[in-house]
Amino acid sequence: MRRSERQGKGGVFVVAEIRNGRTHSCTYELTSKARELADSRGTSVTVVVLRAPAADEPRELFLYGADEVLLVEDRRLASLDALVQARIVARLIEEGDPEIVLAPATTTGRTVLPAVAALVETGLTADCTGLSIDDETGLLLQTRPAIGGNVMATIKTPDHLPQMATVRPKTFPVAPPRERPGRIERPRLDEALFASSVVCLSDEVVAGDETNIQDLDVVVSGGKGLKRPEGFALIRELARLLDGGVGASRPTVEAKWMAYPHQVGLSGKVVAPRVYIAAGISGAVQHLAGMQTAETIIAINKDPEAPIFRVADVALCGDLYDIVPRLIEALDRERGKLHD
Ligand SMILES: Cc1cc2nc3c(=O)[nH]c(=O)nc-3n(C[C@H](O)[C@H](O)[C@H](O)COP(=O)(O)OP(=O)(O)OC[C@H]3O[C@@H](n4cnc5c(N)ncnc54)[C@H](O)[C@@H]3O)c2cc1C
Known part of the structure; x- marks a missing residue:
């Protein structure tokens, strides 16, 4: 009015x-x-x-x-x-x-x-x-x-x-x-x-494949730099070791490498975890809109000029297929020590 x-x-x-x-x-x-x-x-x-x-x-x-x-x-x-x-x-x-x-x-x-x-x-x-x-x-x-x-x-x-x-x-x-x-x-x-004109025929909760990434302390996201959908296996493994969830950039969701509930960014979810790891993500403004309030941002990218490095607290410049397996190995070792 x-x-x-x-x-x-x-x-x-x-x-x-x-x-x-x-x-x-x-x-x-x-x-x-x-x-x-x-x-x-x-x-x-x-x-x-x-x-x-x-x-x-x-x-x-x-x-x-x-x-x-x-x-x-x-x-x-x-x-x-x-x-x-x-x-x-x-x-x-x-x-x-x-x-x-x-x-x-x-x-x-x-x-x-x-x-x-x-x-x-x-x-x-x-x-x-x-x-x-x-x-x-x-x-x-x-x-x-x-x-x-x-x-x-x-x-x-x-x-x-x-x-x-x-x-x-x-x-x-x-x-x-x-x-x-x-x-x-x-x-x-x-x-x-x-008064309702809607008749509810059935009511079921469609189970997602994971917890809502907005509720997690750690989110590990993969981007087009993964090159192929199988690359997300590495992202999943890293996320699992950190008790986190998997995020994704929009092009990987559009390519059906990941489901939409994992998309981070302007047209996806806004996440504010304690740690956000972006692997093979360039850092377009639309992606940053979904993660820049994370407490600590770790970026892995082979391009030293990638915009993601401008918001990163930790910049790992290199091939993600070299860096992520090494991170996984190190975390595995640490976990092993804890369980010894
Ligand atoms: C209206 C609108 C809404 C949008 N909403 C979203 C959104 O919600 N979320 C979103 O993510 N995007 C969104 N976008 C798209 C956005 O503009 C970018 O196109 C997108 O974020 C780029 O995704 P990417 O970083 O995965 O791919 P790219 O921009 O292609 O980046 C790939 C990166 O991987 C790096 N790389 C390549 N190979 C390797 C390797 N072996 N090791 C390490 N690094 C490597 C490259 O250097 C590059 O920086 C939106 C766009 C529009 C117009």
């Missing part, structure tokens, strides 16, 4: 990501960021939780900065009907009048939030990598890569409220937990909001 028709008194809303009945870590990341934004606006943080009935209350959200949780529990929310979720979030926005609404740029967030924005007649900046408040105007500055990741665009929503953005998981850190008071409200909603 136009700013003249709303006041934005409801502070910052965060739409929680619920997976298998549990609050996903990206919700804590967004709640932490929302706290920071709300503090600079002198306002409050409300987390909207839509889920099937569960035994526990999502009180952990208070530790990361929420003042209030709007908890909508209904067994019909067990399956994703994006329109039902969008209607409910839109109704809560109409009643709560937030100035800012944030949601994770996950499959759910990317599906539900555009519909919410349309229902409440405002804009939406998708896939933000930076959020701050403009000191002069108090507007939300929503920064995201544009034009294939070659420029960073900062977008404002000056004429409409709320200002809405989705943010990719792992973009912001989770704040240290802090005891603070908070309240849980269970809003009463019209039955009509739950």
Whole structure:
């Protein structure tokens, strides 16, 4: 809606990501960021939780900065009907009048939030990598890569409220937990909001071949420099020895050497592990967008001018087919010693 028709008194809303009945870590990341934004606006943080009935209350959200949780529990929310979720979030926005609404740029967030924005007649900046408040105007500055990741665009929503953005998981850190008071409200909603034209015929979890690389401390990624799909066997072995997961650059995913859930970068996942190893990856901006917040970056590349070396903490210049087997051997030896 136009700013003249709303006041934005409801502070910052965060739409929680619920997976298998549990609050996903990206919700804590967004709640932490929302706290920071709300503090600079002198306002409050409300987390909207839509889920099937569960035994526990999502009180952990208070530790990361929420003042209030709007908890909508209904067994019909067990399956994703994006329109039902969008209607409910839109109704809560109409009643709560937030100035800012944030949601994770996950499959759910990317599906539900555009519909919410349309229902409440405002804009939406998708896939933000930076959020701050403009000191002069108090507007939300929503920064995201544009034009294939070659420029960073900062977008404002000056004429409409709320200002809405989705943010990719792992973009912001989770704040240290802090005891603070908070309240849980269970809003009463019209039955009509739950009307669904979707019939769920079956519901199954498609098992991935590995854990989500976003949750791991070590990610070892391979790029086109591997030359052939079998090269990923080395990457897997190195990752296994480091208790990590396998990442991949986009061309290797496009060539079907690796599955899409392993893709790191602008059009893949953002990872922020303690250690990121890039082998045979040039370091294009679109790849860097997915890994440059890793604590330690180790790059293996035979080209001393490869851009990946500009962000690397450790640069191993040489043939990966020489370096990776030596790393594997050394780690194997160390592990052997540990088990002797
Ligand atoms: C809109 C858009 C979105 C994109 N999203 C993504 C994304 O999410 N993720 C992503 O990765 N890319 C993405 N890209 C593609 C990106 O621009 C690059 O093309 C890509 O990252 C390059 O992949 P690469 O580094 O594996 O391959 P290359 O650029 O071909 O690099 C291969 C590297 O391997 C090195 N090398 C070769 N042989 C060896 C060897 N034997 N030993 C050691 N090093 C060797 C070479 O020196 C080179 O640096 C996107 C592009 C666009 C336009």
